[in-house]
Amino acid sequence: MEAEPREIVPIVSPLYKRITTWDAAGNPVLIVQPVLNKPQMRSIYFVVAAQPFAFDDPRPDAEKYEGMTTVEILIRKQIESAIKSGDVAAIETVMDRLIDRPLSRSENLNVDASYEDVLKEIRARSHAQVPAPIDVPDSSIFGDLA
Numbered sequence: 183m184e185a186e187p188r189e190i191v192p193i194v195s196p197l198y199k200r201i202t203t204w205d206a207a208g209n210p211v212l213i214v215q216p217v218l219n220k221p222q223m224r225s226i227y228f229v230v231a232a233q234p235f236a237f238d239d240p241r242p243d244a245e246k247y248e249g250m251t252t253v254e255i256l257i258r259k260q261i262e263s264a265i266k267s268g269d270v271a272a273i274e275t276v277m278d279r280l281i282d283r284p285l286s287r288s289e290n291l292n293v294d295a296s297y298e299d300v301l302k303e304i305r306a307r308s309h310a311q312v313p314a315p316i317d318v319p320d321s322s323i324f325g326d327l328a
Contacts, residue, residue, distance in 0.1 A: 231256075 201213045218226070231253035237244045247255050264272035295303075 197217050197219055198214050199217050201215060203211050203213060205211050232251055235247065235250060235252045235255055237247070247258075250258070260272075261276050264276045
């Protein structure tokens with residue numbers, strides 16, 4: 183059985199992947215498939231998370247989740263788990279989500295210096311770190327052993 187010939191359209195965009203397969207006759211066939219980029223993947227997460235959730239199997243606790251979306255159930259389970267376990271890190275994670283994480287602070291020091299100034303500073307540091315020569319007396323530190 184011969185595979186139908188396909189038109190191969192060169193695609194330059196990096197958002198496509200090329201897969202080579204072989205037909206029944208052993209001829210290579212190039213398949214071009216789109217690849218989701220980061221914003222598209224994020225939007226899929228948001229769409230799925232906003233969907234109403236329905237359990238496939240009957241569960242004893244299914245009724246307390248009835249009518250909730252997937253993300254609502256995830257958040258509820260995370261909070262319940264943190265409370266039941268008493269794990270401080272899990273509780274802090276929930277609290278960080280509820281009241282926002284504290285801002286981390288970083289400081290930058292911008293110094294304007296020319297290349298020559300930097301070289302002079304390096305030279306000054308290297309001379310400052312070289313120990314002064316030590317005067318060693320002609321006699322041995324062990325004294326006259328002869």
